[in-house]
Amino acid sequence: MKTLSLKLDEDIYEVTEEMVKKIGLPRNRYINEALAFFNRYNQRKELAKAFKEASGLVKESSIKINSEFDQLIDETSI
Numbered sequence: 001m002k003t004l005s006l007k008l009d010e011d012i013y014e015v016t017e018e019m020v021k022k023i024g025l026p027r028n029r030y031i032n033e034a035l036a037f038f039n040r041y042n043q044r045k046e047l048a049k050a051f052k053e054a055s056g057l058v059k060e061s062s063i064k065i066n067s068e069f070d071q072l073i074d075e076t077s078i
Contacts, residue, residue: 006031016030016031
């Protein structure tokens with residue numbers, strides 16, 4: 001484990017203290033789980049961005065391939 005000095009906004013600290021008392025979780029564990037959750041959230045956002053960029057890169061070729069398949073289907077149904 002790493003030691004970290006952390007400055008929290010007063011309102012965030014107060015809500016955190018209320019929550020750890022309500023759920024009976026040590027503050028350190030609560031903050032670790034919150035950061036883990038936020039890290040997963042941001043990793044998914046980055047992945048979604050990468051998928052969107054990749055989708056844009058293959059869009060034109062996908063449209064071309066779909067058009068070629070449509071032509072093949074039209075030719076075979078004659």
